[in-house]
Amino acid sequence: MQIKSVLVIGAGTMGRGIAQWFVQQGLKVELLDGNSEVTHDAIKSVNSSWEKLQAKGKFSQEEVLSFKSNLSASTWESFNKDVSLVVEAIIENLEIKTSVFKKLDDLCHEDTILSSNTSSIPISSLAKELSSARKEKFLGLHFFNPAPIMKLVEVIKGHWTNPQIITFFEQWFKEHSKEVAICNDSPGFIVNRVARNFYGEAMRVVSHYDKERITEVDTILKECGGFRMGPFELMDLIGIDINYSVTQSVWNSFYNDPRFAPHLLQKQMVDSGRIGKKVKGGFYDYE
Structure with missing residues (x-):
């Protein structure tokens, strides 16, 4: 081979x-x-x-x-x-x-x-x-x-x-x-299964679009948690639309287990077209 x-x-x-x-x-x-x-x-x-x-x-x-x-x-x-x-x-x-x-x-x-x-x-x-x-x-x-x-x-x-x-x-x-x-051939495999809570809990913490709270969560996870990027920065890089689609897929595959549930904030971002770096605007601005 x-x-x-x-x-x-x-x-x-x-x-x-x-x-x-x-x-x-x-x-x-x-x-x-x-x-x-x-x-x-x-x-x-x-x-x-x-x-x-x-x-x-x-x-x-x-x-x-x-x-x-x-x-x-x-x-x-x-x-x-x-x-x-x-x-x-x-x-x-x-x-x-x-x-x-x-x-x-x-x-x-x-x-x-x-x-x-x-x-x-x-x-x-x-x-x-x-x-x-x-x-x-x-x-x-x-x-x-x-x-x-x-x-x-x-x-x-x-x-x-x-x-x-x-x-x-x-x-x-x-x-x-x-x-x-x-x-194993399971929904989300390893990384995206684990990552659902990295993103989901961050959005539950901020609850709604609040630039100050979003920046605060990213900063804490980087400075205290040792992550290279915060969850909101990473969603902007990946594309909030892609991230939302993956979240829905994993959630549906686990029969709507609340652990993997999408958050309304993510849907609102997708619906508004603010889906991240690729369009120069998501949770942060990239002009």
Whole structure:
């Protein structure tokens, strides 16, 4: 089993970060998004990131030129059907993801491994409509934002996943300087299950939008709790809409257990369009 090439589906924040990281491991990577403009903007953004890292002495000019040549935009019609690994990083929606994987199952070579970067949807639910052979080559690979920097990756075995694939990826990621957490196929896996209370209790403390209280909670958790970012800063970075979607998914999967219940404040932020850094405004302003 070898990983020689990667197709990343979804060119949003996570998709482009995952693509960047795989390229930096010496692999050829194709980036595909339903919106071609998003794909090309993502590649420009990644190239700009490499140029900044070169200026800081993190990479040589030769390395950056190699990286750029190994990252390309692709389409459903043109992507390499013999690609070694596909990583899906699109909207956190079971039906949409399932339709994408059914399409990939039909198009990709029989040896291609399919994976999802889902942060909350059970892997077996995503695999249930795939062919029997493909189910064995399907797993969860959950990266964290920003993917090129964050060391942790959750490797999730679905009901049908061949155990040898889990063992392979555990070793492969360790060889490429990632910290690996092998997870059971349960809602939210490890990190996002635990994190629901990190966000949820913080919102219950502030109760409603109060900039002073929000700043106070973030400051206390950083200065006293040792967290690098407070819960409100982190939600702004991730995207409050994405965070809210994950919260709903975990809550629903646990039969509306109050521990995981979404908070009205989060819904109000999403409804108002103030969803974080990507729109220059969330719990904080980023003008």
